[in-house]
Amino acid sequence: MSALKLKLRAAPSRRLDLSPLIPGRLAGLSIAEIEKIAIYAGPEGLTVGDCFAVSGAAGDALHIEGGSDKFDKVGAEHAGGEIIVDGDVGLYAGRRMKSGRLDIRGNAGDCLASNLRGGIVIVSGSAGTHLGGPLAGEKDGLAGGTVVVMGDTGDLAGERMRRGTLVVKGRMGRNAGARMMGGTIIGEQGLSAGAGVQMRRGTLIGPSLEAQSATFVDCGTHELLILTIMAAYWRRTLGDLAPPAIASAPRRLMGDLSSLGKGEILLTEG
Amino acid sequence: MLIKLTGGKVYDPANGIDGEIRDIYVRDGVIVAPPADARIDEEYSLHGRVVMAGAIDPHTHIGGGKMTIGRLMLPEDHRGDPVCRGHLTRAGCGHAVPSTLTAGYRYAEMGYTACFEPAMLPANARQAHMEMADTPMVDKGAFAMLGSDDFFLRQLAAEDDIEAIKDYVAWTLHATQAIAIKVVNPGGISAFKFNQRQLDLDEQHVHYGITPRDVLLTLSRAVKELGVTHPLHVHGCNLGVPGNVETTENTIIGMNGLPVHLTHIQFHSYGTEGDRKFSSGAARVAELVNSHKNVSIDVGQVLFGQTCTASGDSMRQYGNTKSANPKKWVVMDIECDAGCGVVPMRYRDKSFVNALQWAIGLELFLLIDDPWRIFLTTDHPNGAPFTFYPHLIRLLMDKGFRNDMMQKINPDAAASSVLASLDREYTLYEVAIMTRAGPARSLGLKNRGHLGVGACGDITVYQDLADREAMFATPVFVFKNGELVVKGGRIVKVVQGATHVARPDFDRGIEKSLRRYFERYHTVGLDNFKLSDDEIITDGRGRLVIQPTAARA
Ligand SMILES: [Zn+2]
Numbered sequence: 177m178s179a180l181k182l183k184l185r186a187a188p189s190r191r192l193d194l195s196p197l198i199p200g201r202l203a204g205l206s207i208a209e210i211e212k213i214a215i216y217a218g219p220e221g222l223t224v225g226d227c228f229a230v231s232g233a234a235g236d237a238l239h240i241e242g243g244s245d246k247f248d249k250v251g252a253e254h255a256g257g258e259i260i261v262d263g264d265v266g267l268y269a270g271r272r273m274k275s276g277r278l279d280i281r282g283n284a285g286d287c288l289a290s291n292l293r294g295g296i297v298i299v300s301g302s303a304g305t306h307l308g309g310p311l312a313g314e315k316d317g318l319a320g321g322t323v324v325v326m327g328d329t330g331d332l333a334g335e336r337m338r339r340g341t342l343v344v345k346g347r348m349g350r351n352a353g354a355r356m357m358g359g360t361i362i363g364e365q366g367l368s369a370g371a372g373v374q375m376r377r378g379t380l381i382g383p384s385l386e387a388q389s390a391t392f393v394d395c396g397t398h399e400l401l402i403l404t405i406m407a408a409y410w411r412r413t414l415g416d417l418a419p420p421a422i423a424s425a426p427r428r429l430m431g432d433l434s435s436l437g438k439g440e441i442l443l444t445e446g
Numbered sequence: 447m448l449i450k451l452t453g454g455k456v457y458d459p460a461n462g463i464d465g466e467i468r469d470i471y472v473r474d475g476v477i478v479a480p481p482a483d484a485r486i487d488e489e490y491s492l493h494g495r496v497v498m499a500g501a502i503d504p505h506t507h508i509g510g511g512k513m514t515i516g517r518l519m520l521p522e523d524h525r526g527d528p529v530c531r532g533h534l535t536r537a538g539c540g541h542a543v544p545s546t547l548t549a550g551y552r553y554a555e556m557g558y559t560a561c562f563e564p565a566m567l568p569a570n571a572r573q574a575h576m577e578m579a580d581t582p583m584v585d586k587g588a589f590a591m592l593g594s595d596d597f598f599l600r601q602l603a604a605e606d607d608i609e610a611i612k613d614y615v616a617w618t619l620h621a622t623q624a625i626a627i628k629v630v631n632p633g634g635i636s637a638f639k640f641n642q643r644q645l646d647l648d649e650q651h652v653h654y655g656i657t658p659r660d661v662l663l664t665l666s667r668a669v670k671e672l673g674v675t676h677p678l679h680v681h682g683c684n685l686g687v688p689g690n691v692e693t694t695e696n697t698i699i700g701m702n703g704l705p706v707h708l709t710h711i712q713f714h715s716y717g718t719e720g721d722r723k724f725s726s727g728a729a730r731v732a733e734l735v736n737s738h739k740n741v742s743i744d745v746g747q748v749l750f751g752q753t754c755t756a757s758g759d760s761m762r763q764y765g766n767t768k769s770a771n772p773k774k775w776v777v778m779d780i781e782c783d784a785g786c787g788v789v790p791m792r793y794r795d796k797s798f799v800n801a802l803q804w805a806i807g808l809e810l811f812l813l814i815d816d817p818w819r820i821f822l823t824t825d826h827p828n829g830a831p832f833t834f835y836p837h838l839i840r841l842l843m844d845k846g847f848r849n850d851m852m853q854k855i856n857p858d859a860a861a862s863s864v865l866a867s868l869d870r871e872y873t874l875y876e877v878a879i880m881t882r883a884g885p886a887r888s889l890g891l892k893n894r895g896h897l898g899v900g901a902c903g904d905i906t907v908y909q910d911l912a913d914r915e916a917m918f919a920t921p922v923f924v925f926k927n928g929e930l931v932v933k934g935g936r937i938v939k940v941v942q943g944a945t946h947v948a949r950p951d952f953d954r955g956i957e958k959s960l961r962r963y964f965e966r967y968h969t970v971g972l973d974n975f976k977l978s979d980d981e982i983i984t985d986g987r988g989r990l991v992i993q994p995t996a997a998r999a
Contacts, residue, residue: 217528217530218530218531219530219531219532219533311521311522311525312521313519313520313521313522314522
């Protein structure tokens with residue numbers, strides 16, 4: 177697999193829009209052409225060549241060496257192939273990504289994987305608020321694909337999620353899965369207060385819940401075959417990153433009754 | 447400072463100049479006669495270029511509550527069309543409902559130097575003027591909306607003396623810093639709140655017992671007798687309803703010779719023939735407009751793509767909500783005195799109805815003879831964003847292009863329109879009338895819309911290109927008050943335009959009864975309701991131009 181390498185020359189002084197840098201759009205371009213791509217639209221007009229040393233050849237893989245919280249829209253609309261960032265990214269990384277892999281070896285800013293439609297997003301550090309969340313005026317948050325965050329997430333992770341999987345290995349902020357309509361969120365360290373607030377459908381899974389809302393109903397413990405099937409699927413697609421298997425029958429809370437009430441919170445440690 | 451524009455081909459219909467090669471001199475912002483051996487400070491060689499006065503848009507929704515609702519409701523319209531800051535210009539966004547600054551820049555970059563907001567509800571006047579203050583580059587003005595407000599409907603129902611009504615109309619112009627009076631769905635916005643879902647010309651309002659005809663005749667007489675130059679600006683009954691061509695005909699005939707401007711008449715020219723019970727009434731409307739010299743119109747052309755309709759006509763906009771695309775809308779009352787409806791719309795060339803709307807607009811342009819009484823509008827953003835004007839001009843000037851475009855639309859719509867048989871092509875002289883001289887004369891703008899001695903130096907210079915769309919999209923130079931503000935379609939200087947108002951005389955005794963009324967019914971005190979000059983001139987950004995008013999015979 178050929179890889180295109182972009183090495184950051186110096187910490188950027190402005191927010192850069194890296195959305196043009198996805199393998200699908202760079203395919204067939206020469207290094208000189210790639211260097212001319214604008215990544216800052218203001219009057220100063222910055223190009224890829226101004227900010228990065230470009231080497232290798234455009235293909236299925238893109239490797240960005242160096243990161244910054246000013247890198248916005250990394251991998252937005254990504255549709256096949258792999259993007260690796262050795263460092264932090266800013267806002268909207270992986271926005272509306274369709275397929276392929278986005279590997280962020282650092283922290284991600286707010287609105288990571290906003291309206292994600294497919295593919296896999298992996299963040300080795302932590303992610304900001306509104307993970308997967310829709311933009312103003314948009315209906316869906318996460319709408320497909322898988323997001324794995326090794327560190328913590330900010331508030332409102334999985335807001336208005338419709339489909340797909342979100343795995344958080346660290347601690348989750350408040351109101352995870354707010355107004356959720358489908359899909360699965362797994363908080364391996366437990367779910368914080370407000371989890372599933374206003375959810376209509378969908379599933380939140382964690383060992384424990386910080387504070388149970390009055391609008392969720394305890395439905396007792398259940399042996400759920402689907403969890404075994406899902407665990408097998410995650411092992412197959414995520415390998416070592418898959419969430420740990422659920423040993424015992426989890427407790428099931430249904431809600432949010434202030435909304436449609438067909439969502440569930442599964443607590444694996446009582 | 448003396449500027450000379452040398453050797454351009456000048457189109458100045460107000461002074462009867464049709465493509466003559468002339469030199470124009472501008473001294474300190476005003477066009478002057480050729481001075482005897484004076485020192486020229488700046489000279490622009492315009493050989494082979496087309497010179498016109500700055501364009502004037504007499505009907506474009508650029509201020510007032512509706513636009514704010516549109517912006518709030520359509521964030522996707524904003525992020526879909528971001529505009530980054532430039533060395534001189536500020537950042538903005540928006541395709542159908544651009545931010546104020548972006549609207550001002552885009553108008554100037556298209557050669558426009560004045561724009562008029564046609565639907566300013568008096569209760570919203572402060573907001574509308576603040577938005578217009580934030581719209582740079584162009585002169586502006588607003589039409590105050592009356593005709594569904596409780597005070598006026600009470601006056602009408604009580605058969606008050608016309609003098610009292612005139613005083614109220616004039617007071618409204620002063621209080622809201624407006625230049626003209628607009629009526630939207632006369633009485634209908636109010637009737638909607640009394641559960642009426644339509645109000646035809648002679649249908650009675652269930653509460654006040656008045657009819658739209660009463661409203662139109664009374665207001666148009668009041669405006670005329672007060673000496674406001676722009677005639678009553680009428681958005682008629684039954685907007686968008688198939689068969690409304692009959693209402694439009696009855697309205698034109700029913701005005702009995704009183705001056706009237708019928709706005710976005712395309713939306714009022716629909717018949718009910720054919721399988722789909724939707725047909726063009728353009729020929730019938732055009733014939734009546736041609737024979738009634740008291741009537742002027744603007745078209746409200748529909749052009750294909752995403753836009754957002756915004757109107758004070760809450761009754762009809764409520765009817766349109768089922769066509770909302772994307773599916774969201776706002777229809778609301780404002781202070782019990784009017785309403786507004788904001789419904790996003792996507793006009794599709796393959797849709798029979800949308801394609802026929804497109805054809806009806808063009809038919810009207812081509813069938814109405816007198817360019818002095820027809821103005822080029824898309825009713826921005828109702829028919830299309832104003833940025834489509836160059837495309838529209840090409841459709842009018844280039845029959846071949848028009849026919850090519852007609853091949854792309856819904857074939858049934860194309861077949862049911864007479865458009866293909868219309869050979870007329872607008873000339874540059876006629877376009878200059880329709881976009882400059884005509885609106886200036888109709889609005890009573892002294893020293894605007896022409897290039898004679900004494901006119902202010904609002905001048906647009908185009909390349910004489912065969913592709914009229916490219917020509918009108920990117921003027922070579924635009925001068926505002928004699929200053930070069932746009933070069934090669936890009937802003938080179940940011941300026942602030944003036945606000946034009948009309949202030950007819952009236953008997954201030956009307957404030958006594960108005961004060962009682964305000965204290966009893968309004969949420970705002972009378973003194974706070976009125977907009978002071980200071981609020982417009984504030985921090986030196988604004989300037990007021992009081993246009994003359996004179997009672998006409
Ligand atoms: Zn309008």
